[in-house]
Amino acid sequence: MKKIFEKLLSYFILAIILYFILSLIHLSWYIANPEGFFGFTYFIEVVRAVLSILLVLLILVFGGWALIASLLSLIKRKSSIKDLLKLIGIIGLLVVIIIFNSVWAGGLSYIFTSELSEKYSLINKTEEYLYDGEIEKALKLASKSYEKEQDRNIGWFFILTKLYSKTNYDKKEKLLSRYSSTLNYGYCLKGIVSNSDTGEGKFKEAITIANSNLLNEERNELLIFPLLSLSEINLSSERFKAADEYFKKLSSLQKQSQPEDAYYLINTYMLFSAKASAIGDFTKSIKLQNEALNIYEESDLSKTSKNYLSLLLAVSLGELYNENFTNAANLLIKSQPIAEDKDDTSAYLDYLSIKGNYCFLSAINGKGDERLLEKSFWKKITNSSSEKLSLKNKLLNQAEDCFNELVEKSKDLSGRHSGIHVNALITLANYYYLTSQFVKAKSNFDIALSMLENSKKENEDFYYQIYLKSLLNERQLTDVNINKLNKIESLLFEKLNTNYAVLTEEEKETYTISLQKYLNLVNDFYVKEDSEVSRKRLYNNITSIKSMALSSNIAIRSYIKDAEDSIKSSYNQILNQKKQFKMKSFGFENLQESEELKVKEKTLLENIYNDPKFKSHKPKSIDWKNIKNALKPGEVAIEFINLPQNHNKKPNSEYYALLIGLNYSSPKLIKLFNENDLKGLLNTNGNTQTRVNSIYNLNHKKLYSLVFSPIENFLEDNSVIYISKSGLLHNISFSALTKDKLWDIRILQNTNHITERDELNTSNKAVLFGGIDYNIESDSIKERTGNLLNNKYKSLNYTLSEVNNIASLFMKDTNKTSITYTKTMASETSFRKLSGSETDIIHLATHGYYNGNNKFNSFIYSNINNGQFESSPLLRSGILLAGANNSSYSNTNNDGIMTSLEISEMDFSKVDLVVLSACETGLGDVLGSEGVFGLQRAFKLAGAKSLIVSLWQVPDEQTSELMLKFYAYYLNGNSKTQALRNAQNDIKMNYPNPYFWAGFELIE
Secondary structure (H helix, E strand, O other): OHHHHHHHHHHHHHHHHHHHHHHHHHHHHHHHOOOHHHHHHHHHHHHHHHHHHHHHHHHHHHHHHHHHHHHHHHHOOOOOHHHHHHHHHHHHHHHHHHHHHHHHHHHHHHHHHHHHHHHOOHHHHHHHHHHHOOHHHHHHHHHHHHHHHHOOOOOOOOHHHHHHHOOHHHHHHHHHHHHHHHHHHHHHHHHOOOOOOOOHHHHHHHHHHHOOHHHOOOHHHHHHHHHHHHHHHHHHOOOHHHHHHHHHHHHHHHHOOOOOOHHHHHHHHHHHHHHHHHOOOHHHHHHHHHHHHHHHHHOOOOOOOHHHHHHHHHHHHHHHHOOOHHHHHHHHHHHHHHHHHOOOOHHHHHHHHHHHHHHHHHHHOOOOOHHHOOOOHHHHHHOHHHHHOOHHHHHHHHHHHHHHHHHHHHHHHHOOOOHHHHHHHHHHHHHHHHOOOHHHHHHHHHHHHHHHHHHOOOOHHHHHHHHHHHHHHHOOOOOOOHHHHHHHHHHHHHHHHHHHOOOOHHHHHHHHHHHHHHHHHHHHHHHHHOOHHHHHHHHHHHHHHOOHHHHHHHHHHHHHHOOOHHHHHHHHHHHHHHHHHHOOOOOHHHHHHHHHHHHHHHHHHHHHHOOOOOOOOOOOOOOHHHHHHHOOOOEEEEEEEEEEEOOOOOOEEEEEEEEEEOOOOOOEEEEEEEHHHHHHHHOOOOOHHHHHHHHHHHOHHHHHHHHOOOOHHHOOOOOEEEEEOOHHHHHOOHHHHOOOOOOEEEEEOOHHHHHHOOOOOOOOEEEEEEEEOOOOOOOOOOEOOOOOEOOEOOOOHHHHHHHHHHHHHHHOOOOOEEEEEEEOOOOHHHHHOOOOOOOOEEEEEOOEEEOOOOOOOHHHHHHOHHHOOOOOHHHOEEEEOOOOOOOOOOOOOOOOEEEHHHHHOOOOOOOOEEEEEOOOOOOEEEOHHHOEEEHHHHHHHOOOOEEEEEOOOOEHHHHHHHHHHHHHHHOOOOOHHHHHHHHHHHHHHHOOOHHHHOOEEEEO
16 A cells, blocks of 8 residues: 555656646746747747756755755764865856856857747738738738737646736736737738728727736837827828827827937927828928928938938928929939838838829929939830930830839739739829820729729728729710719718818818819719709709808807807917917927817817707708799809819819709809910909909900800890809909999809898998008008008008098988098007997908918018918908008007908907908908908908908009999998999999909909
């Protein structure tokens, strides 16, 4: 029995020893986490290291026990000191031998195999594939690595491993490994367009991991990349609300970094650049990219790196967008040697794309740099005949070569299902379409769309944008699918509705204008089809998007006017801060602050949109039938439209008229003219009177034949015509154009306003500004000009009698009152007091200015915050009040210069009519469907219902006479339109030249 027990005991001890060895091997495997040959080698070294440590521990334990036993024996005098020293020597020697073997021999091997294992791990190999652009290979490895990291739970059988896994050290290492694999997998999924998974879930998972308590020290650094990726995903899908949330978190993280860090600054600028680009503010986006490049070039960062190349290419693309071909070429030439050195990476693909676009666009525009043409020895031999080609054809050939190489390289590097390859195919297809090679274009569009088919739901916006481009090409070969066209149209308006609630006032403007280019393509199809159904859809599209941002912003301001004091205060504070930022120099600190201000504004707007009392502007809430039913017998509504035409030359626009009459079964579509033909008539030299005479007298027949001859067959002699302008037509005086006709022409921002018209004359109180003291004495000048004479504005003598005579007309009716501000009392302070007041008419007889070249004259420039500002369109127009010549004023709230931006922040919601008896007050930057950005937009934003504005520099004396006659008719019971038309007819009898009487128009 004893022998059996001893045998079992020995087996048990052996089993324990074997289990312990197995546990050690398992622990080593767990620590090494081997992947591939070098990973297994690393595992062997880990086993060796663990065993060495164990052996040392055993020797120390048993050696310690032997030492204690020797000491006890020495005490009992059973052994000598010599024996004790001999034992210590033996133990020490064994320990030294083991340590020496492990550190000197095995240690180097451990370090070497550790580095090789790390180098050839799945995650690092994935990153290598990603750097080379081989996304499909990277995706396979990333998926494998991700799955592996999800299943690292240890049971209690391997107790050593389990205990080790419970340590905070291992928990942290596991979290970091999971974070890396999750991030890699998400990034790879994001790069495969044909994949239904965009990686969004993986990036959110990475954020959850980074927020673990064990990663407190690394958290900020770990959060940046997944947050940035989620921002990009949401921006590309135009889910702006979600994108903004991630931007908030990113901004907060980056503020905690060191501002002197060049990478921090560069990444911040590029981050905000991407955001600006997504909402269509390309000017700001390009400016931010230039700032990032300047910071990089002034730093000690490598000038041959992929990051530097990416910045050079991004800025060159921006310069190309602005048609700065010389700057774009110089940047491309600087990037060329770096790109060619990295011709096996994705950075080279970016270079090919931008270089190809440069060659194409510069060829179309008649500008190009021959230094960018391929001049290799082989090319010279194979293309010797190309020397006879023109520079334009050489550039076009180079563009095609670049795009074809882009397609082949992207397939080799990224795989045929990658987003990079799909975009390359689309780029090549666009080139073939624009060069009228429609069959080749169709082939590439079809391949790209087939790749996107599986992920259509997840990439719906992108899919239909490409589908729309393919339809443009397909139209050259066969009929298009009208149902899919309607789907694209619905999608565009759905995006507008969804995103408007989370965009600031300025973002709405840029976003609407950027989205309009796609709607224009849809509208172009409807124009070409010209059926009843297509004309109805076309009319609804035009009226729905025209001035949409303006209408939405007016709706918000209308709500705020009656809102609680806290909301009013917050909104006014935001408006004031925005004005300060627009007038500040462009810099990093201001950029950060302005982004924080946007967060405040969007938070306020979100609360407003969530209030059931708020009535938001809804596109397509009024359709063409509503407008038709609002017309009276003899009335016609005309929507002028201009649609860009892409040909083998610079983009040009075709103008059309859409007509609605009371008895029309559908709108009528009439083709009018090409924009270049109208420009030829408008671009004349000389002073204002000479130019007006040239346009409306000498060339009147030509102008009329372009704009109105095709329409007049649908009009009766006494027709009332409601007109909504578009494009260059904003600069045309329709009263001068139709001077020989009896038509009653009324100008509207949008013909859908006919459904809400109110022609009752209820104006009882007027505030008049005139005879203003600009602080300079001089003789009267002939024009109420916005031009400066020696940086000073001269007095307008006729304006004093103008406002006094108008005041006299109001005094004749006991029910009407007027207040007159003249001389120094006609100040900005007096004008600002009108905000929110019970005033029906505001009359301003003064200087007006508009500068359409983005360059202020020196006087106004110096008065606006020392000339430091971001050039907003509403800063380049305005009116002058008392003290405007006093350049020493430092208070912009009373400097005598009222910019359109300042006016837009006021409350004129109770004002029925603003009369701008000044120069060029109807002019401004014409920006797509949003119309004119100038004084008329400013007063509309402020709530004014109608305006009388001027289209050119009007004469002082005749303008004074015209205004007096207008008020005489108006106060006698005529409508505003009738009163202005009658006054113009009276002036015309004495001064037939349109220069004297046709410069003003009423906009309702």
